[in-house]
Each structure stands twice: as C-alpha cells, then as structure tokens.
Amino acid sequence: KNLTTQLANVTFDGPLLNASGIHCQTSAELADLANTSNLAGIVTKSATLFPRKGNENPRYHDLPYGSINSMGLPNLGYPFYLDYVQQEKAKPTILSVAGLSADDVIEVLSDIQDSKYQGITELNLSCPNVPGKPQTAYDFVATRKVLERVFEFFTKPIGVKLPPYFDLVHFDQIAAVLNDFPITHVNTVNSVGNGLVVDVAKEQVVTKAKGGFGGLGGAMILPTALANVRALRQRLNDNIAIIGTGGVTTGADVFAHILCGADMVSVGTQVIKEGLGVYDRLTQELEALMTEKGYERLADFRGQLREL
Numbered sequence: 001k002n003l004t005t006q007l008a009n010v011t012f013d014g015p016l017l018n019a020s021g022i023h024c025q026t027s028a029e030l031a032d033l034a035n036t037s038n039l040a041g042i043v044t045k046s047a048t049l050f051p052r053k054g055n056e057n058p059r060y061h062d063l064p065y066g067s068i069n070s071m072g073l074p075n076l077g078y079p080f081y082l083d084y085v086q087q088e089k090a091k092p093t094i095l096s097v098a099g100l101s102a103d104d105v106i107e108v109l110s111d112i113q114d115s116k117y118q119g120i121t122e123l124n125l126s127c128p129n130v131p132g133k134p135q136t137a138y139d140f141v142a143t144r145k146v147l148e149r150v151f152e153f154f155t156k157p158i159g160v161k162l163p164p165y166f167d168l169v170h171f172d173q174i175a176a177v178l179n180d181f182p183i184t185h186v187n188t189v190n191s192v193g194n195g196l197v198v199d200v201a202k203e204q205v206v207t208k209a210k211g212g213f214g215g216l217g218g219a220m221i222l223p224t225a226l227a228n229v230r231a232l233r234q235r236l237n238d239n240i241a242i243i244g245t246g247g248v249t250t251g252a253d254v255f256a257h258i259l260c261g262a263d264m265v266s267v268g269t270q271v272i273k274e275g276l277g278v279y280d281r282l283t284q285e286l287e288a289l290m291t292e293k294g295y296e297r298l299a300d301f302r303g304q305l306r307e308l
C-alpha cells in the first residue's frame, strides 16, 4: 500500500501522528517516538514561553471508554522543543506552541520565525484567552486578531489546533476566519472540554485541578471528532490540510477520519492504553481494510464519505 501523505512542504511516509500532549513532553519520550514504527511524524507537547510544572496529580485518568485530563500545560519551555525539532532527523516534526496570552504566542513564534527550523508549527488555540472570556478558539474575534498578528511576520508553515465545535454556525464562523489566513493545516479536535468523571464508590471526582473538570479523549469522542473533520473539510479552502484527532482506537477509525476528509490522523489516549505498538496495529488494520475494499492509496477514499 502507498500510505504516503503530504502536509505543507513535508512528505510523511504514512498518515499516523501522535496527539500533542501524549508521550511527547521529555527528550526520553520524544526519542521513543523517533523509534516508533508506523508513526510517520512527531508532534511535540504544546510549548509555552517558560517551562511549566503543570497541575497537581491526579491529572490524567483512564476510563474504559476514553480518558479525562487536566494536565495544565506541563512542558519544558519552547526553547527545549525548538532545539529538539532542529536536531530531529529520523522523522518530520510538528512543533506545537501555546500561549497564556496573545503576547506570549507572538514572542514564541517570533523566535521560531528567526530560527533555522523549517518544519511545521502548530498553534494550540485551545489556550485560555483573557480571564472572563472563553478559550481563544471559542472567541472568533480573538482568533482573527491573534492570526492577524501572527501573519504580520510569520512566513513558515503553520497550522492551528482547534477544540471541538458543536453548533453548525460555529463551523461556519471558525472556517470563515481560518479561510482568510495562509495556514497549512487545521488539527481537529482537541479534547472535548470540561467533562466531569465521577467515582461513585468514593463519591468523588477523579482529577485534582479545576474541581475535577477536564478534557475528554478516547473512544467516547470519536463521533464528535469525525463531525469536526467532516464539517471543516466541507468549509475550509482546499489548500488547508486537516489532521484528524480524536477517538481513534482501530484501523477502521483511522479509515473513518480519512473518509471524512483527514489528510493525517493522530492518536492520543490509545497510546496510553496500549503503548506505542498501537501504531503498528492501526497500520495493519488500515491496510487490511484498504485491501478488502480494493483501495491502493489514501487518496482513493479520502473525503469520499457518502450521504444517504
């Protein structure tokens, strides 16, 4: 099978990536990813201007049907990751960045612009905005403002990581903003925000920060992830690629993301559950499905979801 995929100016030898935040924070974790077969590229943990310890534990909780997390953006600071992506030769990288303010984002991106890094950058728009306002990506005016500031100086390949939307008008509104900018891709979806898991036996929450509210991932968010991939594919300019993220546990889920329009697919929660061998299994299952259906390459079925 030919599973090669193009994203911006980069050719990946397969469609699978790690979801930012999962096993990609430390140099040991990043080295593991570089040695993981059938993982076509490496996405770094969203990096901030300064290193962050993140929230108190427990901050990640595994569930039969997915996961909940309130990590709190633990990361080694953007200089560490900017240095890493300039060394990494085994696989193409996507350098994920986050800011606690628009000014922080601009400062980090300015350094990336001035660096020798030629790979892809991804701006995490699920980050908090000014207090009292929703996260940036849920504030369409703020999203437009930060992207206007970015593209005043940033000329390298850059995409955005989006939270899930749940209203068709919101799909229209975010696409209308993004179509005005030369972004290389959209990575959709981030975790489903502010879920709450209750341990009935203990009559308590399962994660410490934010009173137990946290981002949901894994199997339970697959329909939301597929809807966001499909809706944005139907609305975004053709030259904006899509990384589909969310709910992937089988090769059929990878197939479904691509059928909805994804160019690449990232896997998060299932890596925690199964380990990095999951990429081999997902690839085998995807190839078996393609053989069964008579498809030779991903483009044979990408975006071809049929309506009734």
Ligand SMILES: CC(C)(C)CCc1c(C(=O)O)[nH]c(=O)[nH]c1=O
Residues within 6 Å of the ligand: 021, 046, 069, 070, 071, 072, 073, 074, 098, 124, 126, 127, 128, 190, 191, 215
């Ligand atoms: C949620 C934020 C802390 C604002 C950004 C980092 C992040 C986190 C995190 O570090 O808590 N978890 C997610 O599932 N997605 C994210 O984008």
